């Protein structure tokens with residue numbers, strides 16, 4: 435505990451959720467340290483061109499907007515209903531927040547937390563022994579030149595996201611034969627095929643694997659690319675047995691998300707979309723013939739062997755949370771809530787949903803409110819309430 439008896443909070447990861455959590459901790463008067471292995475909100479640059487399907491008002495908090503307006507009353511923020519791209523969101527909201535007065539000096543960029551343990555706990559100690567209350571957390575921190583040091587904290591908020599551990603393409607979640615070796619040539623997630631990667635994909639045959647919104651975004655963008663580059667050909671592979679690629683949520687309140695699903699689902703039935711759709715496809719082998727030499731992809735479709743030779747493969751099959759950092763703690767694979775079996779250790783943000791890609795920033799903001807109410811033992815605490823933006 436810090437001198438005043440207040441718990442010292444360590445926030446690991448300065449993504450959108452880590453930044454909001456640090457801001458909340460500061461507003462609650464708690465001592466807080468933030469670590470990011472890269473730059474603040476760095477992961478958003480991996481999908482910088484993508485337009486958020488949540489409007490700006492739902493992606494931000496009253497505390498965040500209040501902080502920015504207090505620093506600069508003339509600041510122009512997007513309207514609550516606007517849909518900005520990830521880059522616009524980072525540059526216009528998250529980066530200024532990271533530099534704002536409450537967080538200034540608290541964020542240690544290029545500092546990775548390598549491991550978290552608990553002081554005094556060993557192989558033979560019983561973590562539930564009431565005579566041995568848990569000691570503070572010990573965080574092994576690695577700085578930019580590899581220099582290591584040990585920090586301590588009473589509460590740890592793990593906001594590290596999932597983007598560092600993409601899922602494998604192979605059946606059963608294991609790598610397909612040859613996939614690990616092919617990885618350097620096999621882009622993951624929402625590749626910017628209409629922007630910086632345009633030349634690599636125009637007039638090429640492309641396999642896209644995945645049945646979520648990321649796959650849908652890439653497929654729609656490739657279809658748009660094919661309008662001007664008619665030799666572009668898309669082979670969309672999914673594991674499930676749905677007749678259409680994406681489920682439409684009944685009365686989806688996020689209109690842009692629903693529009694994306696509808697647009698993607700319409701492509702396999704259009705005769706001019708330069709696209710074939712193969713559900714029920716399980717992959718066995720993904721062999722890269724060399725940089726820019728193409729791929730051989732084999733598997734089974736509805737039980738029958740299939741093989742494709744294509745120029746490019748994009749893996750949009752989601753991510754999983756790696757547990758390596760906290761393997762000394764009682765932290766299981768997250769399944770949608772921030773609480774863990776380890777008192778004082780919380781998993782927030784995209785990581786808290788584990789393999790479920792349905793996380794939205796507003797879920798993270800809700801988690802922040804609940805976790806700090808629990809940490810401070812004040813069930814009604816809500817520092818967002820009454821904050822005029």
Ligand SMILES: Cc1cc2nc3c(=O)[nH]c(=O)nc-3n(C[C@H](O)[C@H](O)[C@H](O)COP(=O)(O)OP(=O)(O)OC[C@H]3O[C@@H](n4cnc5c(N)ncnc54)[C@H](O)[C@@H]3O)c2cc1C
Nearest residue numbers: 447449450451470471486487488547594595783784794795
């Ligand atoms: C393509 C795409 C579109 C999305 N669209 C929306 C949308 O429209 N609306 C919405 O609400 N949500 C959307 N999401 C979901 C979610 O809001 C984002 O993934 C968001 O970035 C999650 O924020 P985060 O802070 O939990 O994690 P991240 O943004 O992934 O941030 C994690 C941070 O932790 C750091 N880090 C990782 N490991 C360590 C370590 N060991 N030590 C120190 N630092 C570390 C990373 O460098 C990174 O900065 C989308 C996600 C994707 C991928």
